[in-house]
Amino acid sequence: DTAVSQTPKYLVTQMGNDKSIKCEQNLGHDTMYWYKQDSKKFLKIMFSYNNKELIINETVPNRFSPKSPDKAHLNLHINSLELGDSAVYFCASSQIPTAYGYTFGSGTRLTVV
Amino acid sequence: AQSVTQLGSHVSVSEGALVLLRCNYSSSVPPYLFWYVQYPNQGLQLLLKYTTGATLVKGINGFEAEFKKSETSFHLTKPSAHMSDAAEYFCAVSPPGDDMRFGAGTRLTVKP
Numbered sequence: 001d002t003a004v005s006q007t008p009k010y011l012v013t014q015m016g017n018d019k020s021i022k023c024e025q026n027l028g029h030d031t032m033y034w035y036k037q038d039s040k041k042f043l044k045i046m047f048s049y050n051n052k053e054l055i056i057n058e059t060v061p062n063r064f065s066p067k068s069p070d071k072a073h074l075n076l077h078i079n080s081l082e083l084g085d086s087a088v089y090f091c092a093s094s095q096i097p098t099a100y101g102y103t104f105g106s107g108t109r110l111t112v113v
Numbered sequence: 114a115q116s117v118t119q120l121g122s123h124v125s126v127s128e129g130a131l132v133l134l135r136c137n138y139s140s141s142v143p144p145y146l147f148w149y150v151q152y153p154n155q156g157l158q159l160l161l162k163y164t165t166g167a168t169l170v171k172g173i174n175g176f177e178a179e180f181k182k183s184e185t186s187f188h189l190t191k192p193s194a195h196m197s198d199a200a201e202y203f204c205a206v207s208p209p210g211d212d213m214r215f216g217a218g219t220r221l222t223v224k225p
Contacts, residue, residue, distance in 0.1 A: 004156075033212075041151075041201055043215040056212055090156055098207045099145050099164040104156035 003027050006091050006105035013081055014113055021076045021108045023091030031055075032074035033102065034066060035090040043090075049074050050096070078110075086112045115140040115206045119216035127224050132176075132191040134219050136204030139185060146187040147205040147213070148178055157203060163187065174198065199223045 004025045013019050025032060033056075034046040047066040048056040054066065063079045078085060091105040120135040138144060145164050149157040161172025168180040174197075178189045187204060201220050207213040 041218040041220075043157075043203065043218075045212060045214075048212060092157075094213075097145075097209055098211075098213060099162070099209070101147050101149075101159045101162050102157075102213060104149075104158070106156045107154075 003103050004091055004093055004105040006089075006108050008108060009106065010109050010111075012111045012113065015081055015083060017081050018077070018079045019081060019110070020078070021089055021091075021110075023074050023076070023105060025072055025091075025093040025103070027093055027103060029093035029103070030071070030096045031094050031098075032068070033092040033094070034074065034076050035092060037088040037090060037107070039087070047074075047076075081110075081112045083112050086110055115144060115208050115211065115214055117204050117206050117214055117216035119202075119204050119219050121219055122217065123220045123222065125222040125224060126194045128196055129193050132189070132194045132198065132221065134189040134202050134204075134221065136178075136187045136189065136216060137185055138187060138204070138206045140206055140208050142208045143182075144206045144208045146178075146180060147207070148172065148176070148187075148189050149203045149205060149215075150174075151201040151203065151218075153200070160189070160202075194221075194223045196223050196225065 031050045033048040049068045065077045067075045088107045092102040094102045118137045147162045148160040163180045171177045204216040
C-alpha cells in the first residue's frame with residue numbers, strides 16, 4: 001500500500017544511454033513532482049505536473065523529459081546520460097493547496113559511469 | 114521569491130540533550146512552513162507543518178517548531194535527543210499557490 005512508489009531503486013548505466021524512472025502515487029493527489037538531490041543533499045525541483053500540464057520547469061536540460069500518462073503516474077525519461085546526472089531522484093505528490101505538504105517516494109539512485 | 118536558510122549544515126548533540134535546528138525564510142506573502150526528515154537511503158518524511166493558527170506546532174517523534182513572523186524563523190526543537198533521531202533535516206517554505214522550496218539541509222548526529 002505504498003503511497004508514492006518509484007522504480008527502479010538503483011540504476012547504473014553508461015554515459016550516452018537513455019533511461020527512464022517510473023513513479024506512481026495512489027493518494028489521489030492532483031500534482032506530482034520530480035526532484036534531484038545531489039551528493040551534498042541539496043534538493044532541486046525539476047518538474048511538476050498538474051492534471052497532465054507541466055507547470056514548472058526549472059532550467060533543466062532538455063535531455064530530461066517528464067511524461068504523465070495519467071494523474072497517478074509521472075515518469076522521468078533521460079536521454080544521452082552524462083556523468084553529472086548521477087544523483088538521487090525523488091518523485092513526490094501533493095494535493096492543491098500545498099498546505100498538506102508533499103509525500104515523497106523512496107528515491108532512485110542513478111549512477112552514470 | 115521565497116527562500117529558506119538553514120543555519121548549520123551539521124549539528125551534533127549528545128543523547129538526551131536538547132535538539133535545536135535553525136531555519137529562516139523569506140517570502141513576499143505569509144507562507145506555509147514545513148520540516149521534513151530524511152533517514153539514510155530513504156525519501157523525505159513530513160515531520161510537521163505550519164499553515165495558520167497556533168504558532169507552536171507539534172509533529173511526530175516528539176519534535177516541535179515555532180513560527181515567529183517577526184524573526185522570519187521556524188526553528189525545530191526536541192527536548193531530548195534519541196539515537197534514532199540521527200538523520201538529515203530539511204526546512205521548506207511554500208507560499209500559498211506556489212511550489213515548495215527546500216533549505217540545504219542539516220545533518221543531525223546524536224552521540225551516545
